[in-house]
Amino acid sequence: MADKLSDIAPDDVDLRTDVPHPARVYDYMLGGTANFAADRAAAANLERRVPHAATSMRANRKFMLRVVRRLAAEYGIRQFLDIGAGLPTSPNLHEVVQSVAPESRVVYVDNDPLVLLQARTLLSGDSAGRIAFIDADLREPEAILAGPRLRDTLDLDRPVALTLIAVLQFIQDDKQVRDIIGRLLEPLVSGSVLALSAIALDGSAAVVSGAVDSYRSDGMPIKARTSDELARFFDGLDLIDPGVVRVNRWHPDEDAAAVPDDHVYMFGGAAIKP
Template sequence: MAVPEDWMGAPPRQPVDLHTDRPHAARVYDVLLGGKTNYPADREAAEQTLAALPNAGAIARQNRAFMQRAARHLVSEAGIRQFLDIGTGIPTSPNLHEIVQATAPQARVVYADNDPIVLAHSRALHTSHPHGRTAYIQADLCRPGEILRNPALREVSDNFEAKGSHVNARSKGEVLRFFHGLDLVDPGLTVVHRWRPDTVEVGAAGWSDADIPLYAGLGRTS
C-alpha cells in the first residue's frame, strides 16, 4: 500500500525506534532540564552524570535560558521573523517557536537535527501558532549546504545564509573565532549566565565562570 507524502512534500517517513531501553543523549539532557520526555534508562544516565558533574543540571538550564533570552532579543529588538534552529534537542517548553511567536505570531521556525529520535519527538510535540509556521528537517550541522538546500526550509523560510567555522573550543579566544566578521551584540562573548540575565537562579550569585563553563554570544552582520 502506498504511503502518502507528508505536508511538506517530503518522502514518506519511516517509523523510528525510540530505543527507550537505552539512554539517549538528547533525552538525558531533557532529564537535566527537568523535562518529561525521557525514560528510566535516561534518568539513570543523568544520575550518573550528576554524580560526576554536580553542576550538570545548572549548566543545562543556563544554556537553555541563554537561548530564550537571545531569541527574545532577536524577535523583539532586532525584528527577526525567520529562525533556523540547528541541533534542536528534545522539545522543552518554552520552545523556540513558542518564544518568538508569543511576540510575533507570524514568525517561522525550522528545526534541524541529525538525530531521527529527536525529530520524532519534535514532530509529535511542536505545534506552531496558526499565523506562523514550523518545519522539521533531518540534517547535519557539518553540512550547512544540505540544510540550506532542503525543500522544507525553503517552504517555510527564505533568504537564509549560513556562516560558521570549525572550532575545537578550549578557550574564550577560540570560541571568539566563530564570530569572525560579525558584530557582537552587547555584552559580547561571555559565559551563558552573564549574557543579559533577567532572572537569578537560586545559588547563581555565587557562581564563578568555571562553575558554568559555557561561552555564549550573539552576532549579526553589519
C-alpha cells in the same frame, strides 16, 4: 512517556534506546520525560562528576530564550534556524519569538530521530506552517539549506538568525566548526545573526574536564573549548554586546543574575552578519 514513544516509532526509525543520546540526557537533566534508562544512567554519571550540571544546562536554555526574544524584539528578526534544537521543552524557541511577533518562522534541525517524533505534537494548531522540523546533521549544511521544508518555511532573501545552542561541543575539530558556520552563513543576507553557546573551560577547567570525561565514557564524545576559541567562531561578524560571556551573564534577567557563576559551564554570544 518515552517508553511509549519507542512503541509508536515507525518501523524504519531505530531510536537506539539502548545507548545514551545527548538530546535525551539533556531532556532528563531539564526535568523532561523523553528519555530512557541509558540516558538516565549517563545523566547520573554526569551529576556524580559535575554536581551543578543541571543548573548550567538550565542557564543555557534560558540564555537561548533571552537571545531569541531580544533578536525578535530589538533586532526585528522574524526567521530562526535552530540546529541542534533538542527535544521540545516548554517554552520552546518558537513560542518565545511568536509571542513577540506571531508571524515569526522557525526551522528546527536535529539528528536525533526522537526529536522529530516528539515534534509532531507541536506541528498542529496555531503554529502549523510557521514551524518545521528537519531530521538532519549539522555536519551537512548543504542538506539542511537545500531541503524543501526549509525553503518552504524560511525566505532566505530576508534575515535569519542561525542558532547553534549547546551543540558545537559535539564537533571536535575547530576547522570543521568554522567551515560549517561559514557554509551556513554564506547564503544568509546581511543583518542575519549567528547565536551560539557551548561548554567552556574558563574558570572551571577541572569540573568541565569531568563533564568531558563523563560524556566520552558514555559514548558521546564532546570537546570543551575556551571562550576565546568560541569567540573566533564569530570572526567576520559584528558581536552584539556583551560579546562572548558566561551564558547567565548575557543580558541577564533577575533569574539569570541570581545563578552563581561557578555553577555555569557554558559560554555564548550573538553577532550580526555585516
